[in-house]
Amino acid sequence: xxxxxxxxxxxxxxxxxxxxxxxxxxxxxxxxxxxxxxxxxxxxxxxxxxxxxxxxxxxxxxxxxxxxxxxxxxxxxxxxxxxxxxxxxxxxxxxxxxxxxxxxxxxxxxxxxxxxxxxxxxxxxxxxxxxxxxxxxxxxxxxxxxxxxxxxxxxxxxxxxxxxxxxxxxxxxxxxxxxxxxxxxxxxxxxxxxxxxxxxxxxxxxxxxxxxxxxxxxxxxxxxxxxxxxxxxxxxxxxxxxxxxxxxxxxxxxxxxxxxxxxxxxxxxxxxxxxxxxxxxxxxxxxxxxxxxxxxxxxxxxxxxxxxxxxxxxxxxxxxxxxxxxxxxxxxxxxxxxxxxxxxxxxxxxxxxxxxxxxxxxxxxxxxxxxxxxxxxxxxxxxxxxxxxxxxxxxxxxxxxxxxxxxxxxxxxxxxxxxxxxxxxxxxxxxxxxxxxxxxxxxxxxxxxxxxxxxxxxxxxxxxxxxxxxxxxxxxxxxxxxxxxxxxxxxxxxxxxxxxxxxxxxxxxxxxxxxxxxxxxxxxxxxxxxxxxxxxxxxxxxxxxxxxxxxxxxxxxxxxxxxxxxxxxxxxxxxxxxxxxxxxxxxxxxxxxxxx
Amino acid sequence: xxxxxxxxxxxxxxxxxxxxxxxxxxxxxxxxxxxxxxxxxxxxxxxxxxxxxxxxxxxxxxxxxxxxxxxxxxxxxxxxxxxxxxxxxxxxxxxxxxxxxxx
Numbered sequence: 001x002x003x004x005x006x007x008x009x010x011x012x013x014x015x016x017x018x019x020x021x022x023x024x025x026x027x028x029x030x031x032x033x034x035x036x037x038x039x040x041x042x043x044x045x046x047x048x049x050x051x052x053x054x055x056x057x058x059x060x061x062x063x064x065x066x067x068x069x070x071x072x073x074x075x076x077x078x079x080x081x082x083x084x085x086x087x088x089x090x091x092x093x094x095x096x097x098x099x100x101x102x103x104x105x106x107x108x109x110x111x112x113x114x115x116x117x118x119x120x121x122x123x124x125x126x127x128x129x130x131x132x133x134x135x136x137x138x139x140x141x142x143x144x145x146x147x148x149x150x151x152x153x154x155x156x157x158x159x160x161x162x163x164x165x166x167x168x169x170x171x172x173x174x175x176x177x178x179x180x181x182x183x184x185x186x187x188x189x190x191x192x193x194x195x196x197x198x199x200x201x202x203x204x205x206x207x208x209x210x211x212x213x214x215x216x217x218x219x220x221x222x223x224x225x226x227x228x229x230x231x232x233x234x235x236x237x238x239x240x241x242x243x244x245x246x247x248x249x250x251x252x253x254x255x256x257x258x259x260x261x262x263x264x265x266x267x268x269x270x271x272x273x274x275x276x277x278x279x280x281x282x283x284x285x286x287x288x289x290x291x292x293x294x295x296x297x298x299x300x301x302x303x304x305x306x307x308x309x310x311x312x313x314x315x316x317x318x319x320x321x322x323x324x325x326x327x328x329x330x331x332x333x334x335x336x337x338x339x340x341x342x343x344x345x346x347x348x349x350x351x352x353x354x355x356x357x358x359x360x361x362x363x364x365x366x367x368x369x370x371x372x373x374x375x376x377x378x379x380x381x382x383x384x385x386x387x388x389x390x391x392x393x394x395x396x397x398x399x400x401x402x403x404x405x406x407x408x409x410x411x412x413x414x415x416x417x418x419x420x421x422x423x424x425x426x427x428x429x430x431x432x433x434x435x436x437x438x439x440x441x442x443x444x445x446x447x448x449x450x451x452x453x454x455x456x457x458x459x460x461x462x463x464x465x466x467x468x469x470x471x472x473x474x475x476x477x478x479x480x481x482x483x484x485x486x487x488x489x490x491x492x493x494x495x496x497x498x499x500x501x502x503x504x505x506x507x508x509x510x511x512x513x514x515x516x517x518x519x520x521x522x523x524x525x526x527x528x529x530x531x532x533x534x535x536x537x538x539x540x541x542x543x544x545x546x547x548x549x550x551x552x553x554x555x556x557x558x559x560x561x562x563x564x565x566x567x568x569x570x571x572x573x574x575x576x577x578x579x580x581x582x583x584x585x586x587x588x589x590x591x592x593x594x595x596x
Numbered sequence: 597x598x599x600x601x602x603x604x605x606x607x608x609x610x611x612x613x614x615x616x617x618x619x620x621x622x623x624x625x626x627x628x629x630x631x632x633x634x635x636x637x638x639x640x641x642x643x644x645x646x647x648x649x650x651x652x653x654x655x656x657x658x659x660x661x662x663x664x665x666x667x668x669x670x671x672x673x674x675x676x677x678x679x680x681x682x683x684x685x686x687x688x689x690x691x692x693x694x695x696x697x698x699x
Binding site for chain 1: 667675
């Protein structure tokens with residue numbers, strides 16, 4: 001019966017945030033006392049609940065959830081705010097009501113037994129009634145009064161009081177009596193909800209809005225493109241400001257959830273913490289660290305460019321860090337996603353088993369946008385993930401509902417940001433059009449936008465990845481070639497040359513060419529070196545020859561000098577010898593030579 | 597006062613009537629006078645009329661499904677009929693009590 005705690009916590013956080021924002025105004029203006037409904041979202045729209053001690057009109061067509069809203073107001077009042085309530089039913093018996101709301105987890109029987117709620121079914125059968133003269137509705141007053149007194153009720157629901165008009169004659173009396181009834185309710189100080197069926201050109205068939213003028217809530221249940229969505233609007237709230245938009249709401253196993261579009265506002269705190277993308281080179285491109293935590297990331301690209309693979313990488317990386325991830329898939333079943341990702345070496349199943357990863361797959365057409373949004377809200381609130389992945393966003397765009405999709409995404413992104421959840425969305429762009437076109441609607445909401453695109457060169461399609469924008473970080477302006485390998489995504493530098501960006505085979509060819517050119521250059525250098533060596537060798541040989549020649553010459557010269565010397569000595573000796581043999585006056589001769 | 601179960605043996609044209617009023621408002625007073633007169637004139641001797649003040653027994657309003665006041669309930673003969681108002685229109689009261697066709 002009570003909502004999961006985290007939800008309330010976040011709600012109160014938001015509330016306190018809004019309060020902080022508008023505190024200066026609130027100080028000077030006393031607020032109208034309000035009675036909280038406990039219905040998720042409704043209290044935010046109405047700034048705290050329905051006007052306390054006054055009647056509120058809830059109107060709308062058949063099956064739009066009037067009775068349920070009224071019932072939840074009572075049940076929450078009885079269970080959460082200790083305000084017992086009286087439900088006066090004009091259309092359904094107490095038994096039917098109990099059964100109907102049991103599916104929402106409201107144990108009416110128990111509440112009735114504990115004197116928290118009184119259900120009084122008012123039976124009116126026109127055919128049984130004959131009118132004779134003037135009457136009044138004092139019976140109704142007495143009934144209501146005794147019911148209120150029996151449990152000290154603070155809340156009252158009259159569902160649907162207009163039934164009186166078909167059951168009783170003399171509308172003039174009825175109108176006067178209803179006017180008296182609403183005044184009486186005010187005097188009793190009970191907070192009341194009066195439901196009314198939508199009429200032609202009027203909020204209600206009998207114009208009840210004339211009498212109940214304090215607060216009017218209009219419910220609507222419309223079908224567009226074969227999917228239904230419920231909406232709630234506060235048409236009037238006397239003495240209080242209120243959200244004026246049409247807010248989508250959902251009726252599910254926990255009752256009503258209203259989703260205020262603007263309640264989140266732009267008050268979220270921005271984290272400077274970073275989360276790795278799971279691809280080191282991509283982290284490097286994103287200022288070296290990856291995405292900001294709590295930021296919104298869009299991966300857009302044409303078919304088959306690996307958007308989901310990038311998403312899966314991020315999911316896996318988050319799980320590795322021990323974070324929780326919700327993966328909303330709109331085109332593939334969980335098992336298909338897991339199989340496909342296994343082929344590139346990402347095992348998601350492990351994390352699903354460990355309870356860190358939840359994969360929800362449903363077709364966007366399975367419900368209205370709002371229903372999708374609120375279901376996601378609830379899942380996120382329950383699981384409390386750090387990362388949410390939506391793959392892909394475009395499936396929501398059916399026909400011309402892009403504005404609604406944008407509004408839904410705005411709210412989703414706001415919600416994620418408020419809760420510091422990193423949101424990663426993929427978006428399929430048509431290859432024919434301008435790549436940026438289909439995202440224009442949401443691009444402004446996105447913090448980091450990766451574009452994966454085909455690069456067609458040389459009869460090949462290759463994947464290129466670049467960062468369109470990434471708020472708040474220095475990011476690479478380079479295009480990277482994006483490869484899907486059996487061990488995940490790989491990023492490679494592309495060849496950027498005179499002929500532009502080259503990828504794939506063209507890149508390989510280019511690289512080969514470069515390699516060849518390099519080789520030739522290397523060879524030339526080698527050649528030159530050898531040549532030099534050869535020259536040196538030649539030169540050295542020449543030097544050796546010269547040296548040898550010189551040596552020969554030297555030896556010859558030395559020899560000649562020696563010979564000359566020897567000859568000269570011999571010549572001297574010869575002359576002496578000759579003198580001796582001639583017996584010449586050696587002495588005289590010696591003296592002569594000596595005197596010379 | 598509740599219908600006495602010991603009375604079914606009474607003849608089929610016996611009328612058991614309850615008039616629910618709220619205090620002593622002029623409408624209530626008128627209704628009491630009017631119904632008494634009508635009963636005396638049309639059902640003399642074969643009717644049982646009880647006047648119940650809802651202020652005294654508010655629980656009866658829920659038990660008897662009373663919304664409008666005054667309400668006259670014809671418990672017997674079947675089917676159950678309700679006549680609301682101060683009973684000033686005798687003709688309508690007679691129609692409501694299925695007495696017109698007899699007349």
